[in-house]
Amino acid sequence: xxxxxxxxxxxxxxxxxxxRTILSVIGVGIGVAIGQFAAxxxxxxxxxxxxxxxxxxxxxxxxxxAAWPETRENSLRLTDWRKALRAVKRLPGVRLAAPRAxxxxxLAFGNxxxxxxVTGVEPAAERASNRxxxxxxxxxxxxxxxxxxxxxxxxxxxxRLDTDLDDxxxxxxxxxxxxxxxxxxxxxxxxTGSRDLDTSLCHVTLPxxxxxxxxxxxxxxxxxxxxxxxxxxxxxxxxxQMPPGDxxxxxxxxxxxxxANVKGDTAFTRFIVFIVVVMVVLGIASxxxxxxxxxxxxxxxxxxxxxxxxxxxSLLLIEAxxxxxxxxxxxxxxxxxxxxxxxxxxxxxxxxxxxxxxxxNVLLDPVVYGSFGPWLIWYALGVSLAATLAAxxxxxxxxxxxxxxxxxxxx
Numbered sequence: 001x002x003x004x005x006x007x008x009x010x011x012x013x014x015x016x017x018x019x020r021t022i023l024s025v026i027g028v029g030i031g032v033a034i035g036q037f038a039a040x041x042x043x044x045x046x047x048x049x050x051x052x053x054x055x056x057x058x059x060x061x062x063x064x065x066a067a068w069p070e071t072r073e074n075s076l077r078l079t080d081w082r083k084a085l086r087a088v089k090r091l092p093g094v095r096l097a098a099p100r101a102x103x104x105x106x107l108a109f110g111n112x113x114x115x116x117x118v119t120g121v122e123p124a125a126e127r128a129s130n131r132x133x134x135x136x137x138x139x140x141x142x143x144x145x146x147x148x149x150x151x152x153x154x155x156x157x158x159x160r161l162d163t164d165l166d167d168x169x170x171x172x173x174x175x176x177x178x179x180x181x182x183x184x185x186x187x188x189x190x191x192t193g194s195r196d197l198d199t200s201l202c203h204v205t206l207p208x209x210x211x212x213x214x215x216x217x218x219x220x221x222x223x224x225x226x227x228x229x230x231x232x233x234x235x236x237x238x239x240x241q242m243p244p245g246d247x248x249x250x251x252x253x254x255x256x257x258x259x260a261n262v263k264g265d266t267a268f269t270r271f272i273v274f275i276v277v278v279m280v281v282l283g284i285a286s287x288x289x290x291x292x293x294x295x296x297x298x299x300x301x302x303x304x305x306x307x308x309x310x311x312x313x314s315l316l317l318i319e320a321x322x323x324x325x326x327x328x329x330x331x332x333x334x335x336x337x338x339x340x341x342x343x344x345x346x347x348x349x350x351x352x353x354x355x356x357x358x359x360x361n362v363l364l365d366p367v368v369y370g371s372f373g374p375w376l377i378w379y380a381l382g383v384s385l386a387a388t389l390a391a392x393x394x395x396x397x398x399x400x401x402x403x404x405x406x407x408x409x410x411x
Contacts, residue, residue, distance in 0.1 A: 021323065028327025028331065029328075031383070032380045036335035036380065040370035054222075055130065056362040057100075058222060058254040059221075060231050061223040061238065062249055081219075081221065085221055090241075094224070098222045101219040104117055105174075106173070109169050119209070127142060129224055135363065140189060153201055154190055156195045175213045177214055343371065346370070
């Protein structure tokens with residue numbers, strides 16, 4: 001009794017206990033829908049965090065001096081930043097590349113001072129690649145190519161120093177040959193909505209940064225990719241093209257706190273999905289075992305007539321597959337619209353956040369969108385079939401161990 005006959009017999013067995021079958025299918029469908037929602041939410045939240053980290057200055061990849069991952073020293077410079085930048089721009093899949101240089105300094109206006117990280121940028125690349133610049137409210141103007149002796153600062157920093165547009169700031173920082181000082185005129189004030197970020201913003205052009213510090217060139221190149229899922233492949237390809245002494249690292253190395261958060265969230269979601277699958281398996285196994293006990297005499301007759309144990313197992317597994325397919329369909333009907341709404345409307349946390357939120361100099365999105373696509377179909381089929389087949393293992397083993405003579409004696 002294999003092939004079409006087994007399928008026909010399995011379908012008849014399912015319809016014989018229609019109410020139990022319906023409840024089992026609904027249980028599988030609800031479990032699949034919960035798993036879909038959790039996977040969609042976490043997929044969207046993970047992508048949001050990676051996008052926020054990469055677009056807040058880290059990049060999906062970053063070209064840095066070889067010693068930078070261990071020291072995080074701002075005074076380090078790339079061996080040949082122009083050659084590295086050309087190699088980055090030639091790499092397929094690169095969306096944007098932004099060279100920068102950094103130095104720790106002190107800003108002063110009158111008797112007020114504030115410690116800050118002075119960042120040298122290429123204005124056009126920075127506006128295109130850095131959401132902190134692109135999304136901020138700007139008073140005055142941003143930097144332009146060729147600007148010298150000017151700076152753009154954060155709103156909270158300007159407030160702390162009690163300065164405004166066209167005021168001159170004294171900047172003091174550690175240069176190549178010792179302590180250096182210069183005057184910078186404020187041409188723009190950026191307001192991100194996050195006080196932490198606004199307190200740390202101080203941008204000058206890359207050539208001006210070299211003049212201030214005496215260290216010419218870029219200290220890093222932030223690279224944005226078209227597809228963040230190809231980060232590791234792009235890193236390996238780009239690493240082979242870098243000048244000796246330069247290194248390519250991923251956003252996880254640049255922002256370990258965000259990376260740890262993403263890994264923790266992913267592990268938690270997998271745990272939730274595992275719990276859901278276990279609950280579905282236990283529920284279906286209980287129902288399947290009840291069916292086997294009720295059909296014990298039936299299985300005894302079939303085995304007495306010559307049905308082998310593997311055929312009994314295949315019969316129960318076919319029933320499990322049919323239940324899983326029906327459960328996947330129900331799960332898609334329940335979870336599909338919910339995940340579609342999550343992907344298109346999202347969940348807005350702006351009121352709860354009270355404005356923009358920055359973590360580790362990363363400007364997060366206030367709206368979280370879920371992940372949606374054809375993967376939902378394969379996810380539903382995978383979870384439901386895995387649950388129903390796992391649930392059928394013990395009942396099938398119990399059915400095979402049934403003694404036909406003892407089963408036939410059962411009234």
